[in-house]
Amino acid sequence: MRLSLVVLRPILLVVMFAGMAGAHATTLRYATGYPPGSLPAVAAENYAKAVEKYSSGDLKLRVFALSLLNASETSDGIRDGIADGGYLLTVYFPAMYPHTNLVNESAMQLLLFDEDELNGKGALAYEGAMTEFTFFNCPECLEEYEKQKQVYTANAASSSYGLLCNKPVSNQEQLKGKRLRVAGSHWSRWSEHFGATSMSLTINDTLEALHQGVIDCTIASAPELINLGLIEAVSDITMSVPGGVYAGANAGSFNIDVWRKLDEKQRQAILRAGARFTAETPWSYLQLEKEALEKTEKKGATLHQASPDLMEASREFVKQDLNTIIDYYAKNHGVERGEEMLDTFRGLLKKWVGLVQDVDSLDELETLYWNEVFSKVDVSSYGMK
Template sequence: MTCMRLFATGLAAGLVLAATAPAAVQAEDYDFSSWSGLRSTNHTLALQPFFDELKEKSNGEINWILYPGGQLMGARETLGGVRDGVADAGFIAVNFHPSELKHNNVLANMVFDGSDPVAVGGAINETIMLDCPSCDKDWVANNLIYLGGHTTTGYVLMCAEPFDGLEGIKGKKVRATGAFSGILTNMEAVPVNIPPSEMAEGLERGQIDCVLGPIAWLEQYSVMDQIKYVLDVPFGTTRALGLFTMNLDSWNDMSPEHKALMIEGMPGMVARAIGGYISEDERARANGEKKGITFAKPDDAFLAKLADTDPLTKENIATAKSLGVDDAQEIAASFRENLAKWQKIAEQNGHDIDKFEAALKAEIYDKMQF
């Protein structure tokens, strides 16, 4: 029995009990660890409003305490820390854990499939939570349960100094992870795997010349003053970001009523997290232009190199198989099928966050069979 089926059983019971008189439950504090920057919309628009709502709806019985900015654990330490109970839940980036979350990493490395964050976010959550039993087993093996995640807007190249096309990017040290590292290597740049929280220091010390990430990071990670040049074309989007990943023991200790309240609020939390990147991109771009940052379009040669992703897709599957993932092709195919559906949803609804929340509820959270 997978973790999600265990979770579902508890939720089903909770929904029944919630309709009757709730049992008296002692108030409980829960710690949430996030390594996102202090001003991240993951906190201001998604997590903290979710926690406030839970506290109100539970009459104070569910009290989540948010520790942002890596106060408890950094990006690489969060999986082990939440697994071992240092915190009850946390933000876990799948691509920092290629061995522990090897099935999920098939999805995390499909960065070139889909560019609309609403479509990609819906498809990723549906695949992980409904259509990938082996992904679920990764989490269970680490004493975790994945309850909802987000994706970013397009990753663009943001540098301390301008450069001239393919020749100019050669030798540049670029903060990048996962599949993004492969395409930079093909361009003869040098990918450097550091968490976003270390980018400002890396730029300051010359450890990196550029950052590959969403435009929103200019403000979220305080690198606006160090970046002078943005190559304004998306390399792809990061996905399979476990924004709300919970210690399985903490989850199982929750009452059915409290589990039901948690799941009730998840679609809104996920939708607001993804919507936050969209709005933050727009704001950071406007503020960057005011500060004199150059947003430049690449030439045809650069675009052609950027589009040459087929070898990287094959490498993703091969790497997964070398780690013991027997169903890599099936995981990828499931995601692409879900992506096609969610692209239609995104085309119909645009980036309306309320409609996105409703779609997440209808297409994912309401379909969990217990």
């Protein structure tokens, strides 16, 4: 049967416009060092959906979970254009991101807040304070990213860090001589203060190290039991120490040349989606924490509480270590404003502890981060110099 041109023309126009729409969409490669199915990888997939949604389909992200770049390759990989963007853990690159790491390493100060004051929302507060501080109070942080040909557009934070071990470690005596994998020099100093040996390993090497007895514990958040499969190697858990969260993650680190080629609508979409990503990581970590601990306990692991003397000694350590952080980064990395930076951040953290108390859902947290932080970033100039 032959179709007339009158019948064909609408069909051809639909096909043509569909092709044009597809041709105009930009797809960027996004890398995360976490494996498929892990919480950060799922959050990255949701981030990609949010970018597409807020750009009205004009911008898309293709997520590569532990395939394009691993955690230790991410910074150079984004800088060199292997990926257009990714989930950057600054702790692996102390010389490249000292100002960011300095503030991240003050996270154990959450131990100094009253538990009733935090109300289980310390990670949400720290995430908000870290994001606001980076965007608006730390030009040095943004310059660090620019030197690596990157731009900061979102943050990520974990739930509280504790001891995930293959033997009981809940008091000062048990800490002595233990080998602890750490994710920051503050936790390294805490370990060594109590007679343990700190070891630096990437997240991708932790499970094997626990299995083989290379380390006795990893200082990490409870969801990593599931995210990294540590549930298979951990037999004893003490979550009350050393405390703090990991928040030195540029969850939306984009190659700066890629960023500058995007139009303002696309950059705005990335920031709007960034508010969602910034909210989803700590919120999801807090939701997964209980599940991870319950599953690990069912597999035979024992949950411990830190002894009162270890808790008190840890709080005293944190008070002293805030000064140590300032001196360490001044001496080793040339950070000149350390004391001023931590004073500013401490004020922001207190503000955010109050702001997050009425948040009862992920959507509410996203809206709070957007209204208080991301919406105030000027996309016409940010990252464009």
